[in-house]
Amino acid sequence: MAVYNAPSDAANTAVRAFLTKVGEFYLKRTFNTGSGKGRDDWGRIRDIVFEGRCAYCGEISQPLQIEHLLMFNRTEYGLHHPGNIVPCCKPCNKRAKKKKDCYSNWIEHLEKICAQKGEEDQYPPRKAKIEKSIADEGYPQLEEKERHAIRVIANSLYENIKNESNKSLELYKQLHEAFVKSNK
Secondary structure (H helix, E strand, C coil): CCCCCCHHHHHHHHHHHHHHHHHHHHHCCCCCCCCHHHHHHHHHHHHHHCCCECCCCCCECCCCEEEECCCCCCCCCCCCCHHHEEEECCCCCCCCEEECCEECCHHHHHHHHHHHCCCHHHHHHHHHHHHHHHHHCCCCCCCHHHHHHHHHHHHHHHHHHHHHHHHHHHHHHHHHHHHHHHHC
16 A cells, blocks of 8 residues: 555556556567466566566566566556566565666676575576577567657656646646635
């Protein structure tokens, strides 16, 4: 449950919904990891491809969470697609922030986790396994123009939703002034 709801929360949700739909456009079907084929895809990736282990640390952990390799947000614009998800334990599902709104990418994150565990030798095979999953699952290799189009639309959607929330508050204030205060 959210402690505080801001217009940016609704805007971020809208961006994730858009990135889901773009991912489904390339996948040519829905990708709901909670039911149907999407749930089957997630279970296969988690249990068979990664053998019930965290893609980063290699530990068997329950429950494993869905980690978007290209982050599923308005800074990286990663699509919700089987080729962009791996299983991840809770401790590994926290990337380091490099600067405001910029996190380390999955390769840097994997390298850091392997180094922290003293398992530098595990970095190459884990990286190769993740890269194979990306390719096997058919994550779209978007050209820069396609990535730019997604970025422009996502940023526009974010700003529009945020602005609509603020405009709605101003409209409410006007209605309150006209109807609520005038009845007192």
